[in-house]
Amino acid sequence: MPSRRFLLVSMALAAWLWGATAHAQTDPLPSWNDGPAKQAILDLVRSTTEPGSPDYVAPPDRLATFDQDGTLWVEHPVYSQVVFALDRVVALAPEHPEWKKKEPFKTVLSGDRAAIAKLSLRNLEAIVFATHAGMSVEAFNATAADWAAKATDHRWHKPYTELVYQPMQEVLALLRANGFRTYIVTGGGQAFVRSYAQRVYGVGPSEVIGSSLETGYDYDAKGQGELIREPKVQLNNNNSGKAEDIYLFTGQRPQAAFGNTSGDREMLEWTTAGGGKRLGMLVLHDDAEREYAYGPAAGLPDTKVGTFTPKLMDEAKQRGWVVISMKDDWKRIFAFEP
Amino acid sequence: MPSRRFLLVSMALAAWLWGATAHAQTDPLPSWNDGPAKQAILDLVRSTTEPGSPDYVAPPDRLATFDQDGTLWVEHPVYSQVVFALDRVVALAPEHPEWKKKEPFKTVLSGDRAAIAKLSLRNLEAIVFATHAGMSVEAFNATAADWAAKATDHRWHKPYTELVYQPMQEVLALLRANGFRTYIVTGGGQAFVRSYAQRVYGVGPSEVIGSSLETGYDYDAKGQGELIREPKVQLNNNNSGKAEDIYLFTGQRPQAAFGNTSGDREMLEWTTAGGGKRLGMLVLHDDAEREYAYGPAAGLPDTKVGTFTPKLMDEAKQRGWVVISMKDDWKRIFAFEP
Numbered sequence: 318m319p320s321r322r323f324l325l326v327s328m329a330l331a332a333w334l335w336g337a338t339a340h341a342q343t344d345p346l347p348s349w350n351d352g353p354a355k356q357a358i359l360d361l362v363r364s365t366t367e368p369g370s371p372d373y374v375a376p377p378d379r380l381a382t383f384d385q386d387g388t389l390w391v392e393h394p395v396y397s398q399v400v401f402a403l404d405r406v407v408a409l410a411p412e413h414p415e416w417k418k419k420e421p422f423k424t425v426l427s428g429d430r431a432a433i434a435k436l437s438l439r440n441l442e443a444i445v446f447a448t449h450a451g452m453s454v455e456a457f458n459a460t461a462a463d464w465a466a467k468a469t470d471h472r473w474h475k476p477y478t479e480l481v482y483q484p485m486q487e488v489l490a491l492l493r494a495n496g497f498r499t500y501i502v503t504g505g506g507q508a509f510v511r512s513y514a515q516r517v518y519g520v521g522p523s524e525v526i527g528s529s530l531e532t533g534y535d536y537d538a539k540g541q542g543e544l545i546r547e548p549k550v551q552l553n554n555n556n557s558g559k560a561e562d563i564y565l566f567t568g569q570r571p572q573a574a575f576g577n578t579s580g581d582r583e584m585l586e587w588t589t590a591g592g593g594k595r596l597g598m599l600v601l602h603d604d605a606e607r608e609y610a611y612g613p614a615a616g617l618p619d620t621k622v623g624t625f626t627p628k629l630m631d632e633a634k635q636r637g638w639v640v641i642s643m644k645d646d647w648k649r650i651f652a653f654e655p
Numbered sequence: 656m657p658s659r660r661f662l663l664v665s666m667a668l669a670a671w672l673w674g675a676t677a678h679a680q681t682d683p684l685p686s687w688n689d690g691p692a693k694q695a696i697l698d699l700v701r702s703t704t705e706p707g708s709p710d711y712v713a714p715p716d717r718l719a720t721f722d723q724d725g726t727l728w729v730e731h732p733v734y735s736q737v738v739f740a741l742d743r744v745v746a747l748a749p750e751h752p753e754w755k756k757k758e759p760f761k762t763v764l765s766g767d768r769a770a771i772a773k774l775s776l777r778n779l780e781a782i783v784f785a786t787h788a789g790m791s792v793e794a795f796n797a798t799a800a801d802w803a804a805k806a807t808d809h810r811w812h813k814p815y816t817e818l819v820y821q822p823m824q825e826v827l828a829l830l831r832a833n834g835f836r837t838y839i840v841t842g843g844g845q846a847f848v849r850s851y852a853q854r855v856y857g858v859g860p861s862e863v864i865g866s867s868l869e870t871g872y873d874y875d876a877k878g879q880g881e882l883i884r885e886p887k888v889q890l891n892n893n894n895s896g897k898a899e900d901i902y903l904f905t906g907q908r909p910q911a912a913f914g915n916t917s918g919d920r921e922m923l924e925w926t927t928a929g930g931g932k933r934l935g936m937l938v939l940h941d942d943a944e945r946e947y948a949y950g951p952a953a954g955l956p957d958t959k960v961g962t963f964t965p966k967l968m969d970e971a972k973q974r975g976w977v978v979i980s981m982k983d984d985w986k987r988i989f990a991f992e993p
Contacts, residue, residue: 511906522906534895542924555874568860569851586880
């Protein structure tokens with residue numbers, strides 16, 4: 318018969334092991350350091366899903382929206398969709414000999430990085446119209462998915478689709494496990510993001526809202542109906558467009574919204590203006606070592622992409638939005654890092 | 656010990672009972688008569704969901720789209736949304752004394768049914784702009800839901816929301832039980848239909864695509880963000896708009912589409928032009944006794960609403976779409992009837 322002491326030690330050890338396991342199993346945000354940002358997410362989930370909570374939300378009404386570039390994945394120093402569009406210019410150039418003499422295509426084809434970096438938004442729109450329109454929706458989707466599966470960035474030499482923030486993947490998973498639908502609400506191209514969103518984020522195409530081109534209904538050579546992408550903006554899913562399009566697509570106001578620039582301002586405003594418990598969060602890029610540090614709210618030079626302005630920081634404080642410091646709040650940035 | 660004969664009789668009885676129960680459990684379309692229409696629906700489900708089927712579709716890709724007026728519920732002799740809009744003119748008239756002298760409001764307020772029936776589409780648009788815009792999206796939703804819960808029709812004296820075709824409810828349920836998402840794709844107002852679609856069809860607001868007004872982002876008196884409905888058409892979800900908007904909202908092409916007029920033509924064309932097994936179905940209103948008979952394809956006078964033209968009937972034959980005869984294919988029309 319074992320001694321009383323042996324039994325007590327065994328029980329204590331078992332309890333410790335059980336506790337450690339239980340803790341590991343019940344921390345749904347292991348890549349987050351403890352702090353107000355992590356706590357705000359856990360609080361939202363608890364108060365909207367616990368039966369009897371005054372802020373309880375019925376499962377069909379649970380909705381959370383996420384900006385993509387700079388919020389779910391790297392946007393610096395250039396949006397991956399811009400790289401895609403430039404790559405398409407190069408790929409399509411043989412069919413367009415006139416581009417050799419025509420701007421902005423001439424600059425893109427020159428390969429002069431400094432000149433390319435100076436292209437205006439108007440130039441980029443012309444490039445998008447030339448490379449993202451004039452084909453069936455299925456043909457574009459296949460081209461975009463193929464690019465996303467292969468193209469790699471210049472710092473990590475990984476596919477762009479691996480430059481996803483692991484802490485945000487955990488937020489998506491936690492919310493979905495608690496009955497939330499998780500929508501991507503991107504200023505980027507809806508069709509581009511849809512081409513990889515299921516694989517990368519587990520977000521299906523009907524849960525991606527983005528800027529879009531008109532489609533036109535036509536008939537192919539066999540007399541079959543088809544949809545052709547047209548060089549005309551349909552939805553500009555930035556700024557107030559984000560709030561408007563979330564309502565257009567879902568008929569609902571989210572309980573939580575995540576962004577990182579003033580392009581996400583109205584989405585956060587509209588979300589947090591709803592009754593009951595709401596959460597607005599902004600990712601601050603302040604980790605030059607593990608990712609990038611940029612933007613005036615971090616006391617750093619402004620850049621072409623992702624503008625987290627001091628004014629947005631002021632509004633965050635005023636409205637109670639929670640700022641996520643990549644440096645302080647995230648234990649780990651990418652899944653491929655230890 | 657029971658006799659051998661008793662055992663055999665018992666076993667036969669048990670087998671018969673089990674078979675009858677199993678049959679009752681496995682007929683998912685009890686309001687449909689056996690025939691090609693019912694068979695076409697069962698065939699679609701089997702061939703897209705049975706593992707190993709050459710036309711198997713993975714669950715996330717399963718999508719079916721349904722026109723509403725005349726396909727899921729009664730549209731004759733007038734769309735219920737038109738009744739709603741006219742009722743809103745009467746309700747809002749005290750705030751608009753100028754309407755007494757201003758067309759088309761003057762005619763609506765006169766109560767002259769013959770004159771009201773002659774209002775043009777342009778008149779109706781003016782009425783929609785005056786009654787469906789100028790308020791927050793939440794305020795409109797509450798008004799519409801309240802109307803839908805109370806307003807009754809003049810033939811059955813039931814709420815419009817009970818004038819839903821029971822056989823189509825069974826199709827919605829069967830498809831959902833087999834992993835399909837079921838979208839309503841209506842020429843009617845998206846916000847109007849969303850206000851009752853969950854309750855009536857089990858279809859949530861994000862699965863209702865309809866004609867829509869622009870929304871504008873504004874701030875209320877407390878400085879909180881809100882969305883205001885504007886008197887400007889955003890999406891005209893009819894004809895080719897149905898195919899275009901299905902793609903805009905879902906990024907997918909349905910496996911099955913259901914309609915009843917030439918406004919549904921492109922939706923059916925685009926759906927059935929996809930690869931693999933596809934199904935296009937058209938409801939023919941040929942049952943004057945239990946519902947209504949109208950439309951030239953039924954050899955009957957054309958009407959203002961729901962035009963099933965002979966040309967659409969020709970295309971149905973050419974493309975293999977299946978016509979549902981309300982008279983022959985449906986055992987029962989409404990849930991409230993025996």
